[in-house]
Amino acid sequence: MADTSNHIFDTSLFKRLLDYVKPYKPVFIGSLFLVIGLAVFGAARPYVVQMAIDEQVSKKEYTGFVLLIVVMLVLLLLEVVCNLLFIYYASWLGQTVVKDVRIKLFDHMLSFKMKYYNNSSVGVLITRAVTDMERIADIFGEGLFMIFSDILKMLIVGAVMFYMNWKLSLIVFVTLPIILYATKIFQKYMKRAFEEVRTEVANLNSFVQERVTGMKILQLFSREQTEYEKFKVINERHTKGWLKTVWYNSIFFPIAEFLSSVTMGAVIWIGGLNVIFNETATIGQLMAFMMFIPMMYRPLNQIANKFNTLQMGMVAADRVFKVLDTQSQIDDNGIEQAPHFKGDIAFKKVEFSYVPDEPVLKGISFEAKSGQTIAIVGATGAGKSTIINLLSRFYDIKSGEILIDDTNINNYTLASLRKQIAVVLQDVFLFADTILNNITLKDERITEADVIQAAKDIGIHDFIMSLPNGYQYNVKERGVMLSSGQKQLIAFLRAYVTNPAILVLDEATSSIDAYSEQLIQKATEKITKNRTSIVIAHRLVTVQNADKILVMDSGELVEEGTHLELIKKPDGYYKNLYEVQFTKVAQSLQV
Structure with a gap:
């Protein structure tokens, strides 16, 4: 099994996970097309707004203006339909893949030697079979497709912006390297934090499961206070792990929002001056850019957030596959079906x-x-x-x-x-x-x-x-x-x-x-x-x-x-x- 600890994203692990998607290839491809539709329809709306303002409103053309409003409504409706279908089928795919992985995992665990269970924590195994599985489902429902959608939307929006007005586009593009670098650093630290969280979740599950099972012994020997103190320590480590993720989020997202606001202000200022003095930009373009900038920066924020989800899923998948890769079975190479024994x-x-x-x-x-x-x-x-x-x-x-x-x-x-x-x-x-x-x-x-x-x-x-x-x-x-x-x-x-x-x-x-x-x-x-x-x-x-x-x-x-x-x-x-x-x-x- 590949070690994911030193990689932000482990492609070999992801390819292995995609093997479970192959039986549902039509749904997977369909979801990708829905993602493309979301990106295209979303990016087309500001462009239609620009056309409506520059070619219809400014020229007081009523007929063409109504047609463009209808086009915008159709684009909005198509975007809503794509979003609805995407959410359902992406989640369906995630839960179906997890169902197959969970069945395979449980079947694998059923054949383990008793020695494996003697040396393993029941709570940890439960975490692998239940909690970690839900994180894997999120890879498809909230991670993979959403990241693809956000990246595609950014590329399409960037291309349309450059086509409309390359000078104003440069104002937007100049801040992108900063936010991309911040995103890379953010992902690196979040990966470490999520690995710590998953470890502490397993420890917490193991501790609680064992103490609940042995509650009679704890009470007989008056160990309630001792175990309470132990639980506080484990729970504190678990909380600290989650607080690290909260801390990284609290740093990254305000920075991203600040850069977005600064970019918006720069575009309005410079674009407004161009409209007034140089006429190198139009009011329609300015309005379109005001819609485009959130479309460019919001996906960056979402990519970082969804990458968190993807990383949690990948960490969980790595742990689950380690159990699946464990070879602790009794060799079942016998070819004879035992009859009803005589009993010697x-x-x-x-x-x-x-x-x-x-x-x-x-x-x-x-x-x-x-x-x-x-x-x-x-x-x-x-x-x-x-x-x-x-x-x-x-x-x-x-x-x-x-x-x-x-x-x-x-x-x-x-x-x-x-x-x-x-x-x-x-x-x-x-x-x-x-x-x-x-x-x-x-x-x-x-x-x-x-x-x-x-x-x-x-x-x-x-x-x-x-x-x-x-x-x-x-x-x-x-x-x-x-x-x-x-x-x-x-x-x-x-x-x-x-x-x-x-x-x-x-x-x-x-x-x-x-x-x-x-x-x-x-x-x-x-x-x-x-x-x-x-x-x-x-x-x-x-x-x-x-x-x-x-x-x-x-x-x-x-x-x-x-x-x-x-x-x-x-x-x-x-x-x-x-x-x-x-x-x-x-x-x-x-x-």
Whole structure:
């Protein structure tokens, strides 16, 4: 991606943006013709005024005067029509292009690795997908075409002025280099200011989004005043960024207005003297020039203003394209559509690290046969959840192989692989939608009848029906209307209704109430029946009936066997874990 920081206008970036205009080429060309019409019709009116005064009014010709008035009205009407159509179609083009870019951006973001989201701010990404997109739309609606229109109008007005009276034109032209130089300096500083503004907008969005999401923690730990002070600092930086743009505007536009007024005064003075003494100018020309000067200088002001809009859009486009250019996808080179798996899983000398030279898994090897329940236990950070992330290909391994039904998972397409694996996490994420939509995720293949039957199968139908509106109950953002245990039950149903070949329970029963635990135990028995299941748990009492228990420590598989086999090992890692937990439970019961 080209760096726009040292350029007032990045042509390569703009050409890339124009690629999105190609499907709407007729509208783009039509808008350009409307811009030409605006410039021509606007510049023609003063010329008609000059003709009306010099050739009709001064000669007292009534017939020709009426005709020229009609011509002026027609020109004015044409200008209004062109302006109306231009505003609509330029804005339509901008919003349509942004729609396409936003769709492409969101689709690109959907395929990013989890590592990208681990290292990225949600607020910044929201800014890229929403706020920055509106700035890109302004490039077409308020920036590009308006700049082209203003430049074209200036050229046409300048040509007509020179044709009418080149001496008076020189008075106007002599001040143009000054205002053009001022405009160039203005654009340079405004570019820097807008980059600062966009950075601070992203920071502000990120800060607010994160604090709103974590408001409960802030209030629990009485951090309101601290976060308030932090917000004031960030908001102050944001305000200073905008005030820079206001300061530059407050300097430039008065200067431009002053030069315009001085030029107008000079033309009236010198032109008036020419009319009176030399007769090298006419009253009609003087009147036309009084109309032409605002037409010449107002576009300069507008160009500077619209260039601001264009630059903000270009800065936003640069940021959006940087996200689009980010290559953080899992390689989806598999050509096999995963069937409904039998469920045989094999890890063969798998090595993996989130950060280079900091291994998380160190040559892990194990097997799970179809229909078995495999438990993975160990201390926090041992690598348990990483195994699940690799099985679903959220990350690619450094070395080794992961096989399902004797086929390397890299050979399967990502979509078909993940459809065969259902995961229930400890921290259940629910969307601000109904229970039904949170279960089906709006998969049209899953009907409400399917969901109801599945809920009855695992014993949570009565719980759902006890809620207001039952399956149509809106759980609000992140499921705040439900308890942790209730959200876990919804997650179990969401996994079960997809009929996965492989089920993963990642600490799914670690933070629930006794009533929910009874329901989840029943649901677990039903959902794990006749399918390969991997259960990650800290509470060893929940995995005693597993067909095999894998014991992890610091990224290595240190023990493997059933509960009875592992508990008999003298000084075994699992045995020590079990005894520590059993002692803690016994002590808590005594208390």
